[in-house]
Amino acid sequence: MFPKIVQVLPTEEYTVYVYFEDGKIVCYDVKPLLEKEIFAVLREMEYFINTCTIMNDTLAWDISGNRDSTKCIDIAPDTLYMLDAVKEKIA
Numbered sequence: 001m002f003p004k005i006v007q008v009l010p011t012e013e014y015t016v017y018v019y020f021e022d023g024k025i026v027c028y029d030v031k032p033l034l035e036k037e038i039f040a041v042l043r044e045m046e047y048f049i050n051t052c053t054i055m056n057d058t059l060a061w062d063i064s065g066n067r068d069s070t071k072c073i074d075i076a077p078d079t080l081y082m083l084d085a086v087k088e089k090i091a
Helices: 031-035 037-043 046-050 077-081
Strands: 005-010 014-021 024-027 052-055 058-061
Touching: 005 052, 014 077, 024 077, 031 037, 037 046, 046 052, 058 077
Parallel strands: none
Antiparallel strands: 005 014, 014 024, 052 058
16 A cells, blocks of 8 residues: 555646655656557646646546546556655745
């Protein structure tokens, strides 16, 4: 079992900072996935940022806009937690 995700922060570089309850922060790079058909909808920056959320206890994009977990794109939490920790991005 992995610590819960408590916050996600998408950036204009198609990365997402993922904050875990144990204090670990990782940066997930979505760019390589954008070439896959299922992720094509996220190529529009505004949509990428505005639909990024936490669903199913992990990083997700709320494709339907109504918090329907069957209509979202999500990343497995173990994939995220296994990434190297990073320092928080300060604007």
